[in-house]
Amino acid sequence: METYDYIVIGAGSAGCAVTRALVDNPENKVLLIEAGPHANRFWVNTPAGMATMFFHKVLNWNFHTEPMPNLQNRRMYWARGKLLGGSSSINGMIYIRGHPKDFDYWRDQGNPGWGYDDLLPYFKKMEHFERRSDEWRGQGGPLWVSDPVVKMPSSFDFIEAANSLQIPVTEDMNGEVHDGVGFMQHTIRDGRRWSAYKAFVKPVEGRPNLTILTEAHVRKITFEGRTATGVEIQHKGQRKRFAAAREVVVSSGAINSAQLLLLSGVGPAAELGRHGIEMVHESPGVGENLQDHFYVHAGWRATEDSSYNRSLRGLRKYWQGFKYLMTHKGYLALGASQVAAFVKSNPGEDYADLQISFRPMTFDFHPSGRMVVESFPGVGASVYPTRPKGRGRITLRSADPMEKAVCDPNFMSNEDDNIALMRGFRIMRQIVNAEPMARRILGEELPGPLVQTDEEIFGYMRSHGATPQHTVGTCKMGRDAMAVVDERLRVRGLDRLRVIDASIMPQLTSGNTNSPSIVIGVKGGDMLCADKMPRRPVPSL
Structure with a gap:
């Protein structure tokens, strides 16, 4: 049996950062x-390729939720990356840290070392912010962060319209002032997607102390008593085992990390017993506390110069393709959205609890699953409560590790969330209908002017509400009975096993979750190195 010091399960946003920290010490064998497979593909590296990744049958886990009664029994689609880089290789590349008070909340739930002041050095260390470095921003780190290469006139007008409604302009929502309206930043470098794989792992993948095994499905974590000893995997039709002399690190994301712990005998006793899985350690919080953002979208017909829809259709799209190939600029080099507004659903909120995102283009889903740019000039916007109170869960469908988990996000189950979303929808409409944005609008296409009352908006939420796939929380960090890991990200009650990914978040952050997922990996890797466990003796077979 091959032995490594550390086994990292999952090469996603956090797992790549963890791996880099470990590999930088040549004494560690990782x-x-x-x-999934390797990430070296044209459409993975091209920002506009996210549209082809959304339903990709090889590079995407293609999860679906269970039918949800609150959403007319709809099943929600959850895209998650299944390749080197994980979801950072297929997402919209939006880089938002979150509000400082998000992390102070984590700290105050019994997790010292996780407040904003604790994490700021890690945020700065991990990034290269193209524009500058200062008290809040870093340069020289592996993760490239840039402004949109093309800023559309309608994006400027959206910002001005929001400001006319007393929403302050923030020049850098990842800097001193998070709340307000301003241009988003993206993990794009010189017109190419800059995933966690490209930032952290690719520069060191040739080092002798790193082995990367792709297209390998981990069936379970192995234990001796309460000590994690390694993993059992399925690779090319064969089962294999690998031993970990120091630690096993689970970085598989909020869905797969919880599922893997359950399959390995770590979780609620009733859930393990239901599937005949031998219990290694009872941890009632595994799979619980599932959180995701839930949004509604709106679309408007707009003037020709407000949208780049037509530039991505017909013969014009070939010109854009040629331009991108020659310069790595143009519309194919843009991230998913251009502008974000962080606002309060009511004045009593301590800080903004809504995110409104604006994009100067619109699209629809083709029956084949492809995202198709609409034929008319259009602009779109979406809104969601940033810190929802509703909670769901991840459970097992069976004891078969090759079968996907049961995903139940329990959307629209909390009245406060529903009220906040309805208020956010009205604020979003107010911004678009305010000058100078209003002069660009020719008519509302979705949901249309007939949807006005609270009852009608609520019905639209039920029938059209969707998710940006910001799943977190299923192995939460803390000290209460439902906490799965401690503040060092060690699985409570077990030895030599950690979970380091978005599943450890006690609560969602205010914004897109890729940046905080990566910082969890960076800090988690630092903890592994600082805590360096002695090698345990590993018997040879």
């Missing part, structure tokens, strides 16, 4: 296991 195995990085990824269920």
